[in-house]
């Protein structure tokens with residue numbers, strides 16, 4: 604005769620296994636890797652961040668799930684059509700002033716999770732403050748290390764690449780480079 608306690612333990616184990624599988628299905632893993640080849644890695648601006656020969660860079664077709672407090676890394680992007688940046692943003696096909704509150708999202712958050720956030724606003728929160736920022740482009744977390752991406756690695760899958768205007772509105776000093784923040788759809 605099997606002890607009832609053994610049955611209870613077995614049932615609990617089964618429930619734990621079930622949740623473990625659910626959680627790992629929801630987790631976002633790298634879908635592959637790009638190998639750096641050091642090609643054209645001599646531009647003055649990109650030399651310090653471009654792909655290194657022999658190094659492999661993860662590719663992500665997913666980002667962590669979006670919630671009311673989605674954890675993310677806030678980084679700085681200069682949008683002005685100055686000598687450094689001459690790129691138009693793909694959602695609205697135009698340049699942006701640094702003082703505008705605009706942001707670029709990792710691919711998984713841009714559209715790969717089934718929500719097209721182009722030109723939509725998101726709320727970014729940090730250190731007790733929050734700001735609305737317009738989504739204007741994708742930070743490609745799948746492709747990179749080629750001419751189209753300035754020979755830079757694919758984006759991480761949890762990045763908010765925001766204008767100086769966003770940093771200023773959050774009263775953050777952009778010279779810190781990156782900061783853990785949270786965001787949500789509005």
Ligand SMILES: *[C@@H]1O[C@H](CO)[C@@H](O)[C@H](O)[C@H]1NC(C)=O
Nearest residue numbers: 771774775776777778779780
């Ligand atoms: C931002 O931080 C840098 C380096 O710590 C400092 O030199 C600069 O004065 C700060 N800027 C502002 C506006 O506080």
